[in-house]
Amino acid sequence: MRRDLRNQSGKVVDRASPEEQDTITPGGQNVAALRPLASPPLAAETLLARWRRLPDLDPAALRADSDETLDARL
Numbered sequence: 001m002r003r004d005l006r007n008q009s010g011k012v013v014d015r016a017s018p019e020e021q022d023t024i025t026p027g028g029q030n031v032a033a034l035r036p037l038a039s040p041p042l043a044a045e046t047l048l049a050r051w052r053r054l055p056d057l058d059p060a061a062l063r064a065d066s067d068e069t070l071d072a073r074l
Helices: 002-007 009-015 044-052 059-069
Strands: 022-024 032-034
16 A cells, blocks of 8 residues: 555545545554545534425324334334
8 A cells, every 4th residue: 555655646645535545554563544534514504404405204004114114023
């Protein structure tokens, strides 16, 4: 990984994704991890706008679907 980081740093950084974390291991010892930064938190206005677009929930239908899908013996 260290050689990759030195020779192809752009490609190594581009590989950083939520699904992948690269560990830098000079001499076989883990010394650092390259991972993407956490996403910034969403603003309250954005969360409220998303919440308002959610479909209405029918609790009885949800319960019926759950009862049909899940094993009650669990």
